[in-house]
Each structure stands twice: as structure tokens, then as C-alpha cells.
Amino acid sequence: MAAPEQTRPAIELKGISKAFGPVQANKDISIRVMPGTIHGIIGENGAGKSTLMSILYGFYKADAGEIFINGTHTEIPDSQAAIKAGIGMVFQHFKLVQNFTVLENVILGAEDGGLLKPSLAKARGVLKHLAEEYELSVDPDAKIEDLSVGHQQRVEILKALYREADILILDEPTGVLTPAEADHLFRILEGLKREGKTIILITHKLREIMEITDTVSVMRRGEMTATVKTAETTPEQLAELMVGRKVLLRVDKVPAQPGRPVLEVENLRHVDESGVERLKGVSLDVRAGEILGIAGVSGNGQSELLEVLGGYADATGTVRVNGQEIPLSGPGSDGRARRHGGIAHVPEDRQHEGLIMPFYAWENVGFGYHDDPRFNRGLLMDNAALQADATDKMKRYDVRPPNPWLPASSFSGGNQQKIVLAREIERDPEVLLVGQPTRGVDIGAIEFIHQEIVRLRDSGKAILLVSVELDEILSLSDRIAVMFDGTIMGERLPDETDQTELGMLMAGMTGATQSRSQGAGHA
Amino acid sequence: MDRMPAWADAVLVPLFSIVLAAILSALVILAIGENPVEAFSLMVDGALMRSAGWGYTLYYTTNFIFTGLAVAVAFHAKMFNIGGEGQAAIGGLGVALICLFIPWPHWSLALIGATLGAAAFGAAWAFIPAYLQAKRGSHIVITTIMFNFIAAAVLNYVLVNLLRPAGAMDPATEIFPQATHLPSFQDMFAGGGSLFRGAPANITFFVAVLACVAVWLLIWRTRLGYEIRAFGHSETATRYAGISTVRITVVAMLISGGLAGLMAINTTMGEAERLVMNATEGAGFIGIAVALMGRSHPFGVFLAALLFGFLYQGGAELALWTDIPRELITVIQALVILFTGALDNMVRMPLESVFGTLRRRRSPKPAPTTPSE
């Protein structure tokens, strides 16, 4: 590559700021990305990474700041301008037309002329060429809805390359991929880099940053805290930059005192609406006074496991609570019956499942338990009792602001989660199901939430924890089961395993013994 | 985004919408060469300045309360029931059968019987669309539209072929027996005088007011109402909570259909005292405007129904004394639906920015909020 180009950044952002109402999503951000490099942007949920990239792709207009592409000052008012400037973007949630073929998706918006036939023929040729060059083979005539997630992502990359993008932005590209698919993706990215493309990788996973990027920028609370060469940094240092203080890797807790099995699951099978078997014979048990952590890449059946146990998906198999078998389909298998049977559930998606966002906090504190005699007087509900109960719980769980007359939507993620936790834990359940307890939750609330879960464990309850955050699994669990493709790949004790071994299991590989010697995983 | 207080959203948005609709209607009246001020005063004279005018206004109000509540209850469950017209028509059939084939000793018992019959028939007509929505995912808007037409055909068939007295030309039933005739406002309040003379308002108005109270209790004070509202806001959350979505969909629509059916007591038993074709006269559709304007709240529905009752009676007066046909009311109704239901964002946006400016002026520092991504 020619030397002058080396010195001129492919992308340069100067002083980008963006506010949404009172929220400052991006604060005076400047960044330089050299051509032919892979540049990582890392930060927690809500750090402002996606906002920044959306500005670069013309989805949002920055309040202030300038964008330079290959040294030229460029205005990007919309996606069209971004495409023209040679920028391609692979969104976290793919932007594909499900019932179109791969070819149709690729040419959409980049057609040559008014008729489709020549465009399709041309695209077919280009795709063949790209497939050979970058390990990007996809059947051009397949419908998107028939493709795996990994292949759909390739279509997104092909779309960008077909538009002759020189700069490719990928937003959390591995969140939905298996480790094998992620490896394949990284090989594709390496290939693109060799051809001189510039790649920006947005992620919150340190391992990916260390593995593939040349340089890395860290974002925290809308600000760019550092940009460093990847080779000159360590995961620990990045993690610190990311969260602003030493990460508490271990939760303070006494060793578990597991008692008798409270939740016993045998050969659990579940087929979803489209006929795919999501649980393929899952067996596990959770004892009194222990936390069983379920690790796994999202989409491997963890959500379905929670849904079945929580009572809103049918299944076959056997589930016992305190030795008593509970129905898995038909009458008596819904969420209400589960609650009466001593199973409480903090769902993965608190905004769509755990809470009714327009309902007041006090209405939410009764949600799911609204048929409790304490909240009813004859035919009518006893709203005063609900309000008193909510005020009390919100105080004890330090929900801020402690006002039961605010709708759930006006609380922050952490405080919303506290409302759900208060509701579920304070019922004194035998079993607590917890899904992604700290997703989208601010750091301060994470500690509180973890402590509450441990406190419930210490009071002798059985807890089933599902999280895609391996750190969370490792620090909270007393025992870890790894799920892959609807099955339990194996169980480990947190003290006797590490991220590498768990990662192998999560990728569906059982021969994990040799890899354990390869050393500790990243933070 | 600038949010405005809940009260402003509930009061100012409908108020602005009605003002906009009024301005546009005035322009329409001007455009057809009439004087809007004169037209309005004619409407007020005809609908509000005489007791008989009130008697008509409240008669129409009664209809619109029922159909407005019907649409409102469905709205709370996030369903758009356009089938009020058909449900009311079939409700009328229920009233007719109850009145014609059961020998009632007294109107009060007949009223109870007819209430049950009208509600049951209206609910039954809503059941199939509700069931198909809940079980097969068939869009309730489309199915209820289809059921309006099917109801019209059914009623037509029943009146022409089955219930028409021998020798009669009219597709209508015979006059209901004397014992089922409901007391009109004149019977109740005139004491032999001329108060409410000839006006069709009758005791059903009080049934409608009771229905408002009952719906308020249902929606905000009962478990079922709580579940209906929860379902309306988030279907996934109700599944999580173990609330049967099928049950809520069907029950909410049965209540909605039942309320629409109740309207038939007023028109069929209270006014015509027999079942005629097209007894609903579009009241099922006006319920949409009423529910939207009333923000699906029973008190709002009551006020909006009163407004439309006035418009309806005033419009009839206009048609009588001027060259402005009754369809003017249809235009106003359309504009109200448009502004409160479809163009509500257009009305809301300027209001929101006004409130945003006010708030900023009051507290110059924006409150810190957790960034959301």
C-alpha cells in the first residue's frame, strides 16, 4: 500500500457530540482509524458506541463535530450518503428482507437500472467472485428465512461489499454466533483487512478485541476514554478503562451449603412454533441453598428453558419441585400455577416480560401476583394494599426514585430490575429463575442485584441463573452447567474451570481437557 | 423527547382535535355557502334550548355511550372493534326475540330480559372474530368489518323471511307487546306536562350511565380489568404472568360486543318498539369517534357521547331548516376520528414542544438520566 495513504486516516471524527433530550449519548468524541486496520470500539451497554456508529452511517445527525473520510470533510445526512462515502454497516439486528432471496437482498437499493434482470445477473457474478475471495459463500437463490444466523450475517457483509464499501462497521457481530461461526467471521475480517478494507468492530467482549483488532478505543458514558494499540494493552487495563474502576470479579459470598434437590428436571424437550426442537432432553437439578449457573451463547435453548420452567412454553419431560411433579402443558402449567407452586421468575427481557412499561410502579409490583388474596377484596382489587406493599418494597430495594406513582418506563434499567427482583424475591419462593439479571443495568445496581441473589441463596433457596455474561456466571454460580444446541454439554465447578474450558463447551466441544492447560482466560 | 403531563395528554389533545375539527367543519359550511355561526346557533337551539331537543340529544347520547364503551373496552385490550354496527344489529335481534316471544308482565322485567338478550346476542356476534383472533391470528379489524356485512345480511333475511308479519311490506317485526314498552323521559319527568314531549329519550339512558360506572369499575378496579389493560400494553408480559391471552382476547371482545348489543335496547325497545332494518343508523361507527375522543375512559366516553348526541340532533335540525344535509355530522365525525385517532401526533407534537419549553424555563438544568442505548 502506498505510503501517503498510510498517513491519512480512512475515518476521522472530530468533536462529535449527540444528545437525546437530557441524555448526552456522545460527548466530544474524536477518533482516527487508519486504512487497512481493524479498529475495535469497546464499552459497556449504553456507553454510546452504537450511537457513534449510527452517526457515521447517517442514521442520526450529530449535534456538533465533523467527519472526514479519507481526509475529505464529508457530510453524512443519511444512509445514502454513507454508502456513497464507501461505508458499509452490519447491524446487530440484521436489516434483511426475510422472504427475499440473497440476490434480491444484495441488489436492493443498489440496482442497475429500472429492470431487475440485468441487476440480478450482475450481482450473481459479483457474489461468486466475493465468495471465492473472502470465504463468503452463500447460496444466492436461498431465501433469507431459510438461512442460519451466521449465513444471514454473511449476506449483510456481502451487501456492503457489493456496494463497494471500503469501510465496514460491525455492531456486536458475535452476539448471536456460535464460537465456530465467530471464528469464521474473524477469518473473513482478516481477509478483508488484507485487501485493504478498514474495519470497525463494536463489541463489549474483551476477548474479541484482543484477538483481532489492531487498535482499540474505549468508550464510557458517552466519552472516549482512550485509544491504544491492542498489542500494547491488556484485557485488565481495558476492563478498567471501560468501567472506570477495578472490576469486582468475584462476588463476596460464603461457600454454599447445598441441601436436598429442590428443582429436578429430567429429559426436558421443547419444540418451538416453527417446529424446531429447542430443548433436546435437558436434565439438571438445583439444590436448596445453591446457585446453578447456565452458561452458553444466546440462542442455545437457555431462554426456552426459562420459558418452560416459568410456565409459558409447553414441553415434555419431568420437572419436580420439592419432589412434587408439576405439569408441563395443559391446565395448571401456566405462569400463575408456577408462582403458586413456589417458582418465581426474573425474566430475561424485563421491558417486554417482567414489567408493563406504562403501568405505575405499584401496579407492576403486583404483576403476576395480582390474584393474591392480600390484594383483593371480593370482586374488586385492593389498590391501597398494593400501593402500600409497593412503597415498602421499593424502599427496601432502594429503588430510585422511590415513587410508586411513576410509570415503570420512567425508571432506569437498574431500578426497573430492582422492582422485578423485589416482586419476585419477596414472595419467598422455593425456586428463583433468573435470566440476564444485569443486562442493561448500571454498575452500581449490578452489585446490589448480585448481593440480593446471593442473600436468597443463603436463606436456603434454589436459584437457576441464566446469563450470557461468563463473568457473571463464574462469579455468582456455585455450580455451572453449559448449554449448547438445546442440551447440557457438561457441568463444572467454578473453582475448577476457566473461561477457555467453558468457551469450548459453549461451542459444543467436549474434549476440553487439553485446552484447560492453555492457561487462564481473559477478564 | 419532550413528554407532557398525563392530564394534558388526556384533556388537551382531544380538546385541540375537536377545535380543529370544528374549524374545518366551519370552513366546509362556508364553502357550501352557508353561515357557520348561524348553523351553530340553529344546532344549539334545536338540540339544547328545548326539552324535546334534549330528549333527542340524550336519546342519541345513549346509543353512543354504549357503542363508545364497546370500542373503548376493546381498545384497552389493544383491539380495534369496528364491528359495533353488526353487534348492535344482532343485539337488536336478541331484543326483538325476547320482547316478542316471552310474555312479560311488566316493562321492568322485560328491560332486564332485553338487557340480557341484547348483551348475549351482541357478545355472540363478537365471539367468532374474537376466537379467530385469539386462536388463529386473524386480524380482528378485518373480521369485524366482514361480520358487519354478514350481520346486515342475516338481519335482512330474518326480517324479510321469518319475523315479518304476514301481509306486511316493511322488512320489520310487528310492534312489541304493550307490556314491554319502556317509559320515556316524558312518562318519567313530565308529570302529564309537555316536558320532553315526543322525544325518544327513555329509561335506557340510565342503563347507559350505569354501564359507564360498571366499565370504569371493570377496567380500573377488577382483576379482569387489570389483566385486560396489561394485555393491551404487553402481550408477552401477560404470558409471563400466566394470564391466558386467549381468555383475555375473547372475554374483552365478548364484553365489547355485549355493550354494543345493549345499544339495541334504546333503539329497538325504547324508541321504535319493533325491530326495523338498519336500526343502528351508524351508531356503531360513531362509537369509534366517541371512544377515541373520550380516550377510552368511561367518563370521557360519556362526555364525547353527549357531544355527538348534540351534533346528531343539531344536525337533524340543520337538515330541517337549512340546505345543509345531515351528512355534515358524518364529516365532523370523520374529522374527529382523523384528528384524535390518526393524526394525533400532529396535534400532540406542537403541544409537547410547548410543554418542553415551559419545563426548560422552569428548571434550566436538565435532570441527569441514565443514558439508554
Add this chain to the structure above:
Amino acid sequence: MDFATILQVLDSTVRLATPLLLACLAGLFSERSGVIDIGLEGKMLIAAFASAAFAYYFSQNPVAGIGPIWMGLLMGVLASLAFSGLHGLASITFRGNQLISGVALNFLASGLSVLVAQSWFHEGGRTPSLPDEGRFDGIVLPGALGPADAEAAGRPLSELIAQANPIQQIYSELISGHSILVYVAFLMVPATWWVLFRTRFGLRLRAVGEAPEAVDTAGVSVTALRYGALVIAGVLCGLAGAYLATGLQAGFVREMTAGRGYIALAALIFAKWRPWYALMACLLFGFLQAIALRYQNIDLGAFTVPVQFMDALPYILTVVILAGFVGKAIPPRAGGDPYVKER
């Protein structure tokens, strides 16, 4: 039932299917772009009124060079377009509820048409009967028997056709002799198919009804595409309304669409949002209307099918289809949702 009767029923089917077909294709364009349109009825109605009113006006006050019927057609289409624009404003620009907007437009048309008709013509909310130059004539195709032949022979046309050979009968009765809008409507079917599946516009239109975010991120304006679809829908509904008032009948009467917009909507669902199926569905529903129009009750020996059943049949069939018992009708995925940018 003899051959001539069958032909007459089929001929009537074609005429009655025409407004349904135009409205159905209008709905197809709109809904394929993700904008649900239950305002087809209203657009047709306002177009029927405008076309009849202006066709009448220009037949009384002729403008040299332009036939009054064409002025009527133009005004009908413009009126329908104005309604389409309003629907777009509500459902695209202001992201309002598309269903409610459609309902509102239906009432607006229902009220405005009568209001204005009364104000202009004082005939109880209708337009005066249109003279011949304010109506669409039947077009006699080459070689077919037409009014000219009847005049030359000095006998009624129906008699002339009845005596011709069967091929000529079909040709003259069924295929020839319709107004130009009938032929336009039927030609719109292959045209719609071609636009939808063979052109760039069609690809983008289908995409925006399925996944507007894909269109947006590909740098194509969702708003422009949807407005484009509504313009086409407006024109087609305008043609449908004009045909009702100036082709099928000779003037506007109140509520003259009589639920045809809803039948077209039903046909659209029945057709699963595809142009050729739309033709089939509209012919079927047109046939049902033709039968109901010709026969009051149909005696099938064992029992009689009442006319009301025939009236309700399109709606019943649509409910059956919607229920998914006979093939599932899957609407465009993004239908009904206003587009909001999301990352």
C-alpha cells in the same frame, strides 16, 4: 339456463368485477408497501362523486377539445389522490394509526360527497343523470357486433348477438362492448405483476412492506416509496370510482360504492396480496354479485339459497380464508406499522 343467459351473467360479472379489481389492485400496491388501506371504499366514493359532478358540469359547460367524461375522470382521480395524500400524511408522516385513518377517510367521503352534491345540485345528495357525453361508451372491438350493426340491420343488438355463432356471441357479448376502464382494469393485472416482480420499483416496494429497515439502511427513502404506492393506489381507486359513476351507472347517488371497497379488501386477502389471484378473487366476487343481481333466490331443488346469502358470501369466504382453514393468508410483514428508525 341457456347459453345467452350464461353469457349475460358473465358479461355482468366482468362489469361488476371491474371496480372491485381496480380497488383491489390499489389496495395491493398500498399494502405491499406496508400501508394498510381500509379507506378504499372512501376513495372510490369520493372519486365517484367528483367524476360524476365534473362530467355533468363539463357536459353543461363544454370545453373545446376535451370530452366532459375525461374531465370527470381527471377530477375523480384527483379527488381520490387527495384522500390518498391525507392517508399518507396520517399514516406515514405523522405515524398515526393506519386503520383509524382509513376508517376516518371512509366517513369523510361518505359525508363530503353528499354534502357537496346537495350544495351543488340540490337533488338530495345525488348528481343529475349524466347525458351520454358524460359517460363512457362501450368500445366495439374489431369484428364484433355492436350498436352500429344493430342500427344497420334495424334490429336490437341482443337479438343480433343471439343469432350469431357461439364464438361470435362470446366475442361480442362478453369481450367486446365494455367501456375503456374495463379493459384498463384487466390490463392492470399483468401490468401490476410486471411492475411488482420485474422492476426495481417493485422490488423496493415489496421490500418496504416486509422490512422497511432494510430499505432504509440500503439508502432508499421509506417515506418516498410509501407515498409512491399511495399515489398509485389513489389513481386506481379514482378509476374505480369513476367507472362506478360514469360507466356502470349514469351519475352519483349517495353511498353508491355500497361496500365495494370492503369487498375489494376481502378480495385482496383472498388473493394473498398477489395480482393474478386478485383477478380470480374479483371475478369470483363479481360473479356472486351478478348472480345476486339477476336472481333473487336460487332454487336448488332441495332447498333455496336466499339472496342474502349470496350477498354475504364474499365476506364469509374471506373470514374462512382469514381463519386459515383454507390456506393461510400471510400479509406483508410490516403492514400497519409506521416506520421508526431503530438501530
